[in-house]
Amino acid sequence: MKITTTGSLGNVAQPLVKQLIAAGHDVTVITTKDDKVRDIEALGAKAAVGSISDAAFLTRAFSGADAVYTMMPPSIGTSNFIQNIADAGQAYADAIQAAGINRVVLLSSVGADAESGSGPIQGVHRVENIYRQLNGVNITVIRSGFFYVNFLRDIMQIKSRNIFGNNYSGDIRLALTHPNDLALAIAEELQAKGDGFEVKYLVSDVATGDQLAALFGTAIGKPELIWTAIPDEQLKQGMLSAGMSAELVGLIVEMGQGVQNGLIMNDFFSADGNVTGKVKLEQFAEEFKNMYIQV
Numbered sequence: 001m002k003i004t005t006t007g008s009l010g011n012v013a014q015p016l017v018k019q020l021i022a023a024g025h026d027v028t029v030i031t032t033k034d035d036k037v038r039d040i041e042a043l044g045a046k047a048a049v050g051s052i053s054d055a056a057f058l059t060r061a062f063s064g065a066d067a068v069y070t071m072m073p074p075s076i077g078t079s080n081f082i083q084n085i086a087d088a089g090q091a092y093a094d095a096i097q098a099a100g101i102n103r104v105v106l107l108s109s110v111g112a113d114a115e116s117g118s119g120p121i122q123g124v125h126r127v128e129n130i131y132r133q134l135n136g137v138n139i140t141v142i143r144s145g146f147f148y149v150n151f152l153r154d155i156m157q158i159k160s161r162n163i164f165g166n167n168y169s170g171d172i173r174l175a176l177t178h179p180n181d182l183a184l185a186i187a188e189e190l191q192a193k194g195d196g197f198e199v200k201y202l203v204s205d206v207a208t209g210d211q212l213a214a215l216f217g218t219a220i221g222k223p224e225l226i227w228t229a230i231p232d233e234q235l236k237q238g239m240l241s242a243g244m245s246a247e248l249v250g251l252i253v254e255m256g257q258g259v260q261n262g263l264i265m266n267d268f269f270s271a272d273g274n275v276t277g278k279v280k281l282e283q284f285a286e287e288f289k290n291m292y293i294q295v
Helices: 013-022 034-042 055-062 081-098 121-132 148-161 179-190 209-219 232-241 246-260 266-271 281-294
Strands: 002-005 026-031 046-049 067-070 103-109 138-144 164-166 173-177 197-202 205-208 227-229
Touching: 002 013, 013 026, 013 179, 026 034, 026 055, 034 046, 046 055, 055 081, 067 179, 081 121, 081 246, 103 121, 103 179, 121 138, 121 197, 121 246, 138 179, 148 164, 148 209, 148 281, 164 209, 173 179, 173 266, 179 197, 205 209, 209 227, 209 281, 232 246
Parallel strands: 002 026, 002 067, 026 046, 067 103, 103 138, 138 197, 164 227
Antiparallel strands: 173 205
């Protein structure tokens, strides 16, 4: 098959591209950065450098493909993040139609069922709705849990202040996903025909913040580590002081509020709550430990 992927060589895209190449497919990887071309070609894929907001570029990159994988970065540009994501989703949709693509996989997120109150996830909610309007295209939306690897960002806070947490309480169940499980599921879907517009969840494990703190604390030799429910304003000020834009900070705080009130995880647990990924948190705890030692 001829397959075009987006996401450059990110957490999900890199293992995905490797799997597709190993399976003998002709893969084109879209990236926004020229300096990624050599790495992409080293894997045996072709590189297409351009913007995912440029429908004309995407049409050229999609042309002749049997299947396309699309993903949305958590933010695009320096402001108007939700609209920018929706605009990129429309560019994808326009290119899919212009190039005559009939098999698409979209990486989405838990909480994408909600129209508002989910922070940056609102962007992919809008993209899902744009894709629903495409005719004659078999589309599989894979909604991921929160990435395991996002917890690696907490290592410096743990080391410097012994703080691990977010702006929601430690007793809330979180749907969590390892990128390798996503890559495997996406590869399988790209090689399948699909059946109209489908939404599927891919979750590797479920745990509360308290359970995560206990697991990671034991792994790094800090059994006293506990989950801290950080007040919204404190979290906000911390991110602002780190140089993040007020708009993005507001969206991230809102996402935590959406976790706290059940908005973001509710649909997954209400639908079936099935955990289908293979990489469990105990395995990731070793990754966490190794990164903790290196930092």
